[in-house]
Amino acid sequence: MNYIDNLQESIEKHYNKNAFFIDDTFFTYKDLAIEISKIRITINQTLNTSEKLIGLIANDDIKTYAAIIAFWLEGKAYVPINPEHPQDRNETILKSLETNYIFDSTEKASFHGFTLLFPSKTNNENIDIKANSIKENDLAYILFTSGSTGTPKGVPITYNNLNAFIKAINFDGEFKLNSSDRCLQMFELTFDFSVVSYIFPLLEGACIYTVPRHSIKYFYIYKLIKVHQLTVLSLVPSIIHYLRPYFEEIKAPQVRYCSFGGGVLYNDIIQDWNKCIPNSKTFNYYGPTENTIYSSYYKLNKENKTHNGVISIGRPLNEVTYIIIDKNNKEVPIGKSGELALSSNQLTPGYWKNEQKNKASFFFKEYNEESLRFYKTGDLCFRDSENDYIYLGRIDFQVKIRGFRIELSEVEFHAKSKCVKKVNMVAIDILNDLGNAELALAIESEVFDTSEILENMKEKMPDYMIPAHIKFIKELPYNSNGKIDRNQLRTYLK
Incomplete structure (x- = not known):
């Protein structure tokens, strides 16, 4: 090997x-x-x-x-x-x-x-x-x-x-x-x-x-960058939210590469972060564990390709095939959203002793005169006219409120667009006392006036997309992999 x-x-x-x-x-x-x-x-x-x-x-x-x-x-x-x-x-x-x-x-x-x-x-x-x-x-x-x-x-x-x-x-x-x-x-x-x-x-x-x-992870990383002059950084996006108060102090021209993955990367914070690492090549990587870590990447530049403020996941790695499919595993046209499916030699042979999950997640499909084995990622995406893939969110993060399908990333985008404070926000669905789904917005900050944010959202989105609940919390909950723990967040918002 x-x-x-x-x-x-x-x-x-x-x-x-x-x-x-x-x-x-x-x-x-x-x-x-x-x-x-x-x-x-x-x-x-x-x-x-x-x-x-x-x-x-x-x-x-x-x-x-x-x-x-x-x-x-x-x-x-x-x-x-x-x-x-x-x-x-x-x-x-x-x-x-x-x-x-x-x-x-x-x-x-x-x-x-x-x-x-x-x-x-x-x-x-x-x-x-x-x-x-x-x-x-x-x-x-x-x-x-x-x-x-x-x-x-x-x-x-x-x-x-x-x-x-x-x-x-x-x-x-x-x-x-x-x-x-x-x-x-x-x-x-x-x-x-x-x-x-x-x-x-x-x-x-x-x-x-x-x-x-x-250790306090973000603080220890800050110390390593400063004291040991690290040249290569692999990060989850949540880390730079924690580092944001120190951006003015972080001067790291020695960094050659900075890679992000494991979560949604927002353009607003990355523009500020890149000032800390002015000589770095910076990448937004995407990939499920099932396809051996990374499957595609987008190389960041001064004008990044975004959708609702989220940076593109770019194009597949060499010998990785992406397709966007509907519920019947049929490809959809360029520009139309659907579930991202992928095929490659990186793809796991299948879940360990879990045939039921394998049958639900993998399928064979004729592609360029070959029968390829594909994995259904559960991620909602579309391919644009330049063959870059745009991430819209998890299919299970696409919620229905009063019968309307909503992309939570769109709610977050408009909530942030008129917010003077640079804070982290997460939109999530919660159940009310009647068992009906309602939208909530969690803001990682001390309490401040949100009237301008709400007015902007009302101007940009229909009423069913306006959060019924806004809650300020000191710190968003993250799991051990650095991703927002949405199940725990729901308990905070009840």
């Missing part, structure tokens, strides 16, 4: 360079290689070759990252487990894997019926980072995301999927790291963007700067 071979070559080439900065400590590529080798000894002494899946307690330390590489070199897959998630949830995930093993760098994990793995205690520093024979359809990792039924759903990604993704990112040369880069890794290992944040730096011999789990 290309990326596994390239990882080995990069580690060997950059032994004396720093690979990680974790909790105020630097670790070299040689340190990483030694830890990888110790973990491989444990694997070979403990596991049968038939064991392919290993639970990985997602700690923020060098041994955990070394474990990922060690598993890959052995042709195995990691399944990250957040130690702060409920025990029942984690046990449900682990039991679904039918594995007997969990790796925990702290040696503190306790799950009944599972064998705990940790690095060999040997003082032997012999380095072994040569890969075993790996089949392209073997699994590289499985990520579990929230499921609509309340049971986590597993998304397996193969070595071939990950290899195709890396090739697609490298195809046009827009994003090319070097061994001098200092790269942010702010994501939980249970979130797919973490893979981008560690794998591309490792492939080029760059240094990865992680964010401790119990």
Whole structure:
């Protein structure tokens, strides 16, 4: 496998360079290689070759990252487990894997019926980072995301999927790291963007700067940018909302690349943010976990393409196919909205042991005289006349009020357009005492007069699109992946 071979070559080439900065400590590529080798000894002494899946307690330390590489070199897959998630949830995930093993760098994990793995205690520093024979359809990792039924759903990604993704990112040369880069890794290992944040730096011999789990995330990122002069930033949009009060203080001309993903990116705040990183290439990436992280991107410029203030998700990566479909999986014309479906070699083989979900989410369709397997993203989009894709919101965020279908992003756009204060706003549907859906607007701010905002909205939208409730809250709730937790927000607004 290309990326596994390239990882080995990069580690060997950059032994004396720093690979990680974790909790105020630097670790070299040689340190990483030694830890990888110790973990491989444990694997070979403990596991049968038939064991392919290993639970990985997602700690923020060098041994955990070394474990990922060690598993890959052995042709195995990691399944990250957040130690702060409920025990029942984690046990449900682990039991679904039918594995007997969990790796925990702290040696503190306790799950009944599972064998705990940790690095060999040997003082032997012999380095072994040569890969075993790996089949392209073997699994590289499985990520579990929230499921609509309340049971986590597993998304397996193969070595071939990950290899195709890396090739697609490298195809046009827009994003090319070097061994001098200092790269942010702010994501939980249970979130797919973490893979981008560690794998591309490792492939080029760059240094990865992680964010401790119990830190104030946005403040720690601010400190890393300022003190360590980071050159590559991978962010969720919510982070720059938190950083906004510090924009005047952030002067980071050394930043070469800034990538956003995992949420809607608004043009108004990005214009201000780009003044902090004046020399950076900035990208808005889009992609579901099911298609190995990124599927398309839009390169930002002075005049960005937007819809309701939301920046375009651009065009598909090389060898990724996008189509916009109706409820019958038929393509709709350019300019008409529908559900985005995609096909590529990055696409997961299917949800882990969930045939019902697979049947609902994947379908085959003739496209350019080929029968392609497509994934229905659940995202409402349209393709414009220049072949850029415009994101309108989740289909399940498209609500009906008094029988009228409403795009919540449009409500948010008009609410912000006349607001002098630069604050975050989220439109959401809630149920009244009669069980009818009503619109609410949550504003992340101290209380201020909203009469001008409401008057503007009444001028721009029909009455059924005007929020019946406006509530000011100190902080919008976010989940561990940096996305707004709409279920929790609804409880705030009741």
